[in-house]
Amino acid sequence: AQTVTQSQPEMSVQEAETVTLSCTYDTSESDYYLFWYKQPPSRQMILVIRQEAYKQQNATENRFSVNFQKAAKSFSLKISDSQLGDAAMYFCAYREYYGGSQGNLIFGKGTKLSVKP
């Protein structure tokens, strides 16, 4: 069964600095999707960025980028120029490309990011 591991329960970053959140996963599949979701305190979870495993280029969304290392099964999230609004719980998630499930996500346990002014 696929698993997703986030080894950093909590992290802290100074405003305007860069921080990297780690995520590793275990799968025997060659095609799949990976996601980072953000859950601000008392607010709804939203998608930050997604990566399709068959694409070699790392995804980027404004200040958010990923470092996707398929062979190492690693999918880290880099946040540049951190802002106070980036403070949240971040979840890494995996989804099969094939299979009977209809878009089921497998989540890591989350990393709580604090941003210091």
Place this chain on the structure above:
Amino acid sequence: DVKVTQSSRYLVKRTGEKVFLECVQDMDHENMFWYRQDPGLGLRLIYFSYDVKMKEKGDIPEGYSVSREKKERFSLILESASTNQTSMYLCASSLGGRLYEQFFGPGTRLTVL
């Protein structure tokens, strides 16, 4: 704008009560999901539905059931609430297919006394 709403933000129930958590989406999405979120455990899938009246068990379906009579509404039912079901419950929806992102509701924090 995409919207997933849940009937309550906070709910307090007593052990043994039947509890209904409602989720409504206005995006005409085929797929709907119920997750449970606990500190240190992340999100765990309880049930999902990919069509009206269709449902499939997720990773932790024990003690829960679901109902989807209309496309926009997906209900989670605790037949007899227990204290170990105290948790945050998140509903999500998505278009059919694996590429599409899931949109989440605000969550219901359920306390069972």
